[in-house]
Amino acid sequence: MRTPLLLDIAADACSDRPAVGGRADGLDFAAYRARASRVAAWLAGKGKANTAFLGMNGDALPVLLFASGMAGTPFIPLNYRLADADLGKLVARTAPAVLVADDEMLARIAPVDGVELVARSDFEVEFLQGDVPEPVLLDEAENDIAVLLFTSGTTGEPKAAVLRHGNLTSYVMSTVEFLGADEDEAALVSVPSYHIAGISAILTAAYGGRRIVYLPAFTAEDWVATAAREGITHAMVVPTMLDRILDVMAATGEALPALRALSYGGGKMPEPVIARALAMLPHVAFVNAYGLTETSSTIALLGADDHRAAFASDDPVVRRRIASVGQPLPTLELEIRREDGSCCDIGEHGEIHVRGEQVSGEYLHKKAIADDGWFATNDAGWLDEGGYLFVEGRLDDVIVRGGENISPGEIEDVLRGFADIADCAVLGIPCEKWGEKVVAVIVSRSGAPDTGAMAATIKAKLRSTKTPEQWFVRDELPYNETGKLLRRILKAELAEEVCAG
């Protein structure tokens, strides 16, 4: 099954429903499909294998994504935050391609054989403005690959994750009800196009019949103002965004009465932020989602009922589920495995493995999926007796202290329970005695953190070997723009400090 089908059936069933953009000037589903089909015919005429995009969020993006699917060219969104040299290397890897790029970014791209540059302003004049054209009927394309997403490449050359039409449509159809959205629903998308959630948001919105509205780039002020103006009902945010959104709401008095559901993912959300969000937005259903690029987005969900149950419960087992990512989707299999491949017991930490149609587990020229379909996520985690999944972070981040494997996640969870902790990271720093030692980097609200009490609590709740031996206080921790904590950067900085000290 191919991604353009999702738009096709929606456009046939509800052609005049708002689909993309503002209430005043957006596209309905018929116009969305018609414009995408014109772009597809243009792309097919170019005869390039790939379609690439370098730019901020906007209505051109979903039109180009569906057009790529119609034309049978993989869609490759590029990360505009990369340094020019790194960006240049990725552009070269898209060849032969048509590359639509924001006008301000054109100068950053050195000419590459086989890559035809198109200025976004020209593209928009040609394909997004003026009267809605008649749709072009194209033969169904045959290529399998819908999207290529470059990984962030923190450990080497970025890999191109392959998402096939079958993976993405399976994900959409198993998680969303076709036209299940009310006509007045609208989703605000602020994750960038080169993030898997930016791609899946387009597909799930089209199939669900929900209008999508874009923020070109995230600022909390714009987010709140746009949500209020456009009557936004649904949105996905990464942890670093939510706290800032709540600050703006508190400062402006905006209550966002239309908002119904907020999902968050892409990293650990500090519990005090969730508690604050639940208190300030009592009419909103909160969803925590966990997923990877290689799994076409979400594979586990903590729903609104779970959030309420956890916060209301005296049972520590239920209470701690607020820090979980909920239960795996019913349409896939999930196991926690030991290093020898055997399955972990309940509560035992291991590597998260998944299997299902939405799981691609594939990079260009390299399959990372086992012959039996299981994909090793490289994330550490465990399941509780209710089947709730706790994600501890990347396996590479596990601290090995004197032969003992220590997950930073469980220590960070204890720290986040302190009201004074605004943010924290626990890391392993090279040490002669133990190989690695546990250190904590904290952002304190008071500026005078009681690290002694924190250490005592960790020792009591976990054990002494998991208690940080050194504490560092920072004003903030380094994150990338999609909310991922940059542990390697922090670790490198600390290693220097520890050595220097």
Added chain:
Amino acid sequence: MELKPGSRWKSAVCDAQLVVVRPPSAAGELQCGGAPVLPIDDATAPGGDVSADFAEGVMIGKRYTDEASGIEVLGAKAGKGSLAFNGVAMTIKGAKPLPASD
């Protein structure tokens, strides 16, 4: 009748439109309102009567399955006829929708 995943069909006797989500394990006939369905681009307008035995209707957004063959079909437009595979009525798949996560 090649019932490939993603293939689109329409009822011959009502307004229902369908998408095959999962193919059947063996060849067979997809029917709506008691009559074989037609390819979506077939020019024939719906005509004839919905069979009284297959008149429960197709709902938009619902999924229908036939357990024996494994075929699964999405209601892409609603209609008065109901679905059958080789004469056996298909049943609605009662999956609870998940909350939006992206």
